Each structure stands twice: as C-alpha cells, then as structure tokens.
Amino acid sequence: MEQKRTDIRIIKSKESIEKAFLELLKEKDFDSITVKELLANARINKATFYKYYQDKYDLAHILCQEFMDEYVILLNRRQNYSSSNELPIVINNIYRFMFEKRELLTSLLKIHTDDIHLYDDMQCVLKNIYIMMNHNLLKKHGKDLELCAHIFSSTILSLLEYMYNNNELLEYEHIISCLNLIFKSNLIIN
Amino acid sequence: MEQKRTDIRIIKSKESIEKAFLELLKEKDFDSITVKELLANARINKATFYKYYQDKYDLAHILCQEFMDEYVILLNRRQNYSSSNELPIVINNIYRFMFEKRELLTSLLKIHTDDIHLYDDMQCVLKNIYIMMNHNLLKKHGKDLELCAHIFSSTILSLLEYMYNNNELLEYEHIISCLNLIFKSNLIIN
The missing domain is CATH 1.10.357 (Tetracycline Repressor; domain 2)
Incomplete structure (x- = not known):
C-alpha cells in the first residue's frame, strides 16, 4: 500500500514536470529554457527533479x-x-x-x-x-x-x-x- | 570605362563577402556569425560591407x-x-x-x-x-x-x-x- 502511494507520487511528479516542460516549449526555444523556471512552473522542488532527470x-x-x-x-x-x-x-x-x-x-x-x-x-x-x-x-x-x-x-x-x-x-x-x-x-x- | 571598372569592383567585393559568409555557415550557426569575422575572412573593410548590406x-x-x-x-x-x-x-x-x-x-x-x-x-x-x-x-x-x-x-x-x-x-x-x-x-x- 505504501509502495503504491509512492509510485503514484512519482508518476504525478513526472507528469507535472513533463506538462510544464511542454508548456514552456510552446512559448520559447529549448535553448533558453532553464531547469529553474521548469521547477517553478511544475511546482516541483529541485531535489525531486534531479531524482528523475540529470538535466533538461x-x-x-x-x-x-x-x-x-x-x-x-x-x-x-x-x-x-x-x-x-x-x-x-x-x-x-x-x-x-x-x-x-x-x-x-x-x-x-x-x-x-x-x-x-x-x-x-x-x-x-x-x-x-x-x-x-x-x-x-x-x-x-x-x-x-x-x-x-x-x-x-x-x-x-x-x-x-x-x-x-x-x-x-x-x-x-x-x-x-x-x-x-x-x-x-x-x-x-x- | 571608369564606370565598368567600378562595377567589376562592386561585383568582386560582393562575391568575396558571399563566399566568406557561406564558408562560415559551413562551420558554425548563423546566430553565432559576426560581421567582424565575416569582414576578416572576406578581406573587406567595414565601410564596403555596409555600403551593400545593412547587417548579416x-x-x-x-x-x-x-x-x-x-x-x-x-x-x-x-x-x-x-x-x-x-x-x-x-x-x-x-x-x-x-x-x-x-x-x-x-x-x-x-x-x-x-x-x-x-x-x-x-x-x-x-x-x-x-x-x-x-x-x-x-x-x-x-x-x-x-x-x-x-x-x-x-x-x-x-x-x-x-x-x-x-x-x-x-x-x-x-x-x-x-x-x-x-x-x-x-x-x-x-
């Protein structure tokens, strides 16, 4: 049960990051997107992002x-x-x-x-x-x-x-x- | 006669600029090309370049x-x-x-x-x-x-x-x- 809740949390975090990333890509070039604004838009903290991804x-x-x-x-x-x-x-x-x-x-x-x-x-x-x-x-x-x-x-x-x-x-x-x-x-x- | 010599000079200058520009485009992005390096590669002075073109x-x-x-x-x-x-x-x-x-x-x-x-x-x-x-x-x-x-x-x-x-x-x-x-x-x- 605890494991399942963790899994859902991971999925939700990743979904928020992906969604924010795709939103940003609509507005600006990939080159000019920073992880910082990605985190702000996804409402995710730095540690969570770097748990799943090395960088953008x-x-x-x-x-x-x-x-x-x-x-x-x-x-x-x-x-x-x-x-x-x-x-x-x-x-x-x-x-x-x-x-x-x-x-x-x-x-x-x-x-x-x-x-x-x-x-x-x-x-x-x-x-x-x-x-x-x-x-x-x-x-x-x-x-x-x-x-x-x-x-x-x-x-x-x-x-x-x-x-x-x-x-x-x-x-x-x-x-x-x-x-x-x-x-x-x-x-x-x- | 004088006019003809001037025309040939203009054509040669433009050709040098174009050639240098295309050479630079082979090596690097358009974004990172500067007029300064274009002039150096074309062996053309600044005034000549700006007589024919506003910018890159x-x-x-x-x-x-x-x-x-x-x-x-x-x-x-x-x-x-x-x-x-x-x-x-x-x-x-x-x-x-x-x-x-x-x-x-x-x-x-x-x-x-x-x-x-x-x-x-x-x-x-x-x-x-x-x-x-x-x-x-x-x-x-x-x-x-x-x-x-x-x-x-x-x-x-x-x-x-x-x-x-x-x-x-x-x-x-x-x-x-x-x-x-x-x-x-x-x-x-x-």
Missing part, C-alpha cells in the same frame, strides 16, 4: 525515447497487416495515435541538439521498415532502394506535418485517394 | 531572394512544358541547376529567423505552382487540393534533400521510376 537534455531525451518506443511498436504491428483487409484500420489507428500526440510531438520536434533529433529518428525508423517490407520486390525491379525509402518516409512525415499544421485528422481513404491522384494519374509527369 | 540578416535575406528569383523563373518555365515531349529535359535542367547550387542552398537552408525561411518559401512556391497547374483537374475529382499540393511539394523537396545528402544528381527517369514503384505498384498500400 535528459528530460527531452527520455520523452523522445518514450515516444519512439510506442511509435516503433505501432509500425511493427502495421507490418504484420501488410496483406490484410484490416490494414486501413491499423493505419487509421496509427494516424489517430499520431494526432492525439500532436501537442507532445510538435514540441519535441522543435528540439535540435547533437543528441536530440526526433524528426531524423522517425525518418530512420520509417526508412528501415520500408526497406524491410519491400526488399525483395525492389531488388527484383533493380530500383534504388535508398531513394524509394527516402521518398516514402518523407511522404509519411509530410502527412504528419499537414495534420499538425491544419489540426486535422487524416484518414486512410483520403490519403490514398490523394496519393493516387498525384502519382497514378501522372499529374507529376504532366 | 540583410545579406542572408538578399542571397535567399536572389536564389528564389531564379527558382521561380525555372519553375514557371517548366509549367509551359507540361504537355511537351521536352518536359524531361526541362525537369533535368531544374535538377541540374539545384545540384549546382547545393553548397549555397545547404548553407542558406540552415538559417531560420522570423524573416528568413528558405525551405518554407520554396515549399510555398511549389504548392502554388501545383495548385495553378492542377486546379481544374483536382476540382473535378473533388480532392483536397491543399493536401495534394502539400504532398507534392514535400516530395519535390525530399528529392533535393536526397541529392544534397548523397551528393548525387538525380535524373528525371530515375525519379519517375521510383515514384511509380512506390505509388503505382501499391507498395504504399500493401
């Missing part, structure tokens, strides 16, 4: 990592549904998840340090999954797998960017019909 | 504007060749131009201030041209023109990113065959 970089890094862990699980699950009728449902779930995370992601994507580069991490995972899924087919076609993976991952990330900029949840059918119109109808060529 | 922001802004002017002319020319057999040649010329500008663009794209945002400017021009070219067709299909323009412009910019990252000139045929493979063969759906 560590906090940002952990938040990115937690997101990436969830993202990879979702993308891997999608991979198993590649030739299933349920693929649209699985993909819509990913878009819904990404849309729900828009505040977190918009904030985290603003941070650029040598160690924190969420956009690049997401693109890297998307590329790897694309290559894994299409390796044989692309080898057969003799295409440049790297270039295909780059275009594919950039397209997926541009859809996210669109969702966040327009605050609009995109759905599978809508995306596919736009992609078909752009690329299948030769608009890109004409 | 003005210099960056002018370089972006000069590039955008050329870019818009090229894209407009492409528009006129939409249904021509020469389209591949016109598009290859654009890619060659962009590839030749890779040092300039890689440096300028790193600068982000309230007034300097080259990536967004390029995306904006690409979107507008796409909308202008496909307005009627897309209206007929009832598609989301904004979303199509966003995906199209992001794809074009991702191709540039690929060229610059890999230091590899992409050609029309190669790009089209990759796009066909990704989007026509339903790889994105399967």
Whole structure:
C-alpha cells in the first residue's frame, strides 16, 4: 500500500514536470529554457527533479525515447497487416495515435541538439521498415532502394506535418485517394 | 570605362563577402556569425560591407531572394512544358541547376529567423505552382487540393534533400521510376 502511494507520487511528479516542460516549449526555444523556471512552473522542488532527470537534455531525451518506443511498436504491428483487409484500420489507428500526440510531438520536434533529433529518428525508423517490407520486390525491379525509402518516409512525415499544421485528422481513404491522384494519374509527369 | 571598372569592383567585393559568409555557415550557426569575422575572412573593410548590406540578416535575406528569383523563373518555365515531349529535359535542367547550387542552398537552408525561411518559401512556391497547374483537374475529382499540393511539394523537396545528402544528381527517369514503384505498384498500400 505504501509502495503504491509512492509510485503514484512519482508518476504525478513526472507528469507535472513533463506538462510544464511542454508548456514552456510552446512559448520559447529549448535553448533558453532553464531547469529553474521548469521547477517553478511544475511546482516541483529541485531535489525531486534531479531524482528523475540529470538535466533538461535528459528530460527531452527520455520523452523522445518514450515516444519512439510506442511509435516503433505501432509500425511493427502495421507490418504484420501488410496483406490484410484490416490494414486501413491499423493505419487509421496509427494516424489517430499520431494526432492525439500532436501537442507532445510538435514540441519535441522543435528540439535540435547533437543528441536530440526526433524528426531524423522517425525518418530512420520509417526508412528501415520500408526497406524491410519491400526488399525483395525492389531488388527484383533493380530500383534504388535508398531513394524509394527516402521518398516514402518523407511522404509519411509530410502527412504528419499537414495534420499538425491544419489540426486535422487524416484518414486512410483520403490519403490514398490523394496519393493516387498525384502519382497514378501522372499529374507529376504532366 | 571608369564606370565598368567600378562595377567589376562592386561585383568582386560582393562575391568575396558571399563566399566568406557561406564558408562560415559551413562551420558554425548563423546566430553565432559576426560581421567582424565575416569582414576578416572576406578581406573587406567595414565601410564596403555596409555600403551593400545593412547587417548579416540583410545579406542572408538578399542571397535567399536572389536564389528564389531564379527558382521561380525555372519553375514557371517548366509549367509551359507540361504537355511537351521536352518536359524531361526541362525537369533535368531544374535538377541540374539545384545540384549546382547545393553548397549555397545547404548553407542558406540552415538559417531560420522570423524573416528568413528558405525551405518554407520554396515549399510555398511549389504548392502554388501545383495548385495553378492542377486546379481544374483536382476540382473535378473533388480532392483536397491543399493536401495534394502539400504532398507534392514535400516530395519535390525530399528529392533535393536526397541529392544534397548523397551528393548525387538525380535524373528525371530515375525519379519517375521510383515514384511509380512506390505509388503505382501499391507498395504504399500493401
């Protein structure tokens, strides 16, 4: 019982810190955020903060990592549904998840340090999954797998960017019909 | 004759300043570049610099504007060749131009201030041209023109990113065959 109460206290402290951090990231650059103002906004004392995080970089890094862990699980699950009728449902779930995370992601994507580069991490995972899924087919076609993976991952990330900029949840059918119109109808060529 | 000599002197001074600026941008952030070190690297005196530019922001802004002017002319020319057999040649010329500008663009794209945002400017021009070219067709299909323009412009910019990252000139045929493979063969759906 005592242990459980402690656990809840830890979760609540961490939540307050994360919430205050994301609020600050809306207002100012990561570079100019100090742990001091973070503590003031989160109403958390210094000792509590440093119990869980080394500094603001560590906090940002952990938040990115937690997101990436969830993202990879979702993308891997999608991979198993590649030739299933349920693929649209699985993909819509990913878009819904990404849309729900828009505040977190918009904030985290603003941070650029040598160690924190969420956009690049997401693109890297998307590329790897694309290559894994299409390796044989692309080898057969003799295409440049790297270039295909780059275009594919950039397209997926541009859809996210669109969702966040327009605050609009995109759905599978809508995306596919736009992609078909752009690329299948030769608009890109004409 | 005297006038001509003065003109050449002006061009040479500006070239030295631009060259030193781009060299500095390779090594460090725009934020941390000072006019003082720019002058030292360009071997130009203070008075000469301030004859042509208000400050480093003005210099960056002018370089972006000069590039955008050329870019818009090229894209407009492409528009006129939409249904021509020469389209591949016109598009290859654009890619060659962009590839030749890779040092300039890689440096300028790193600068982000309230007034300097080259990536967004390029995306904006690409979107507008796409909308202008496909307005009627897309209206007929009832598609989301904004979303199509966003995906199209992001794809074009991702191709540039690929060229610059890999230091590899992409050609029309190669790009089209990759796009066909990704989007026509339903790889994105399967």
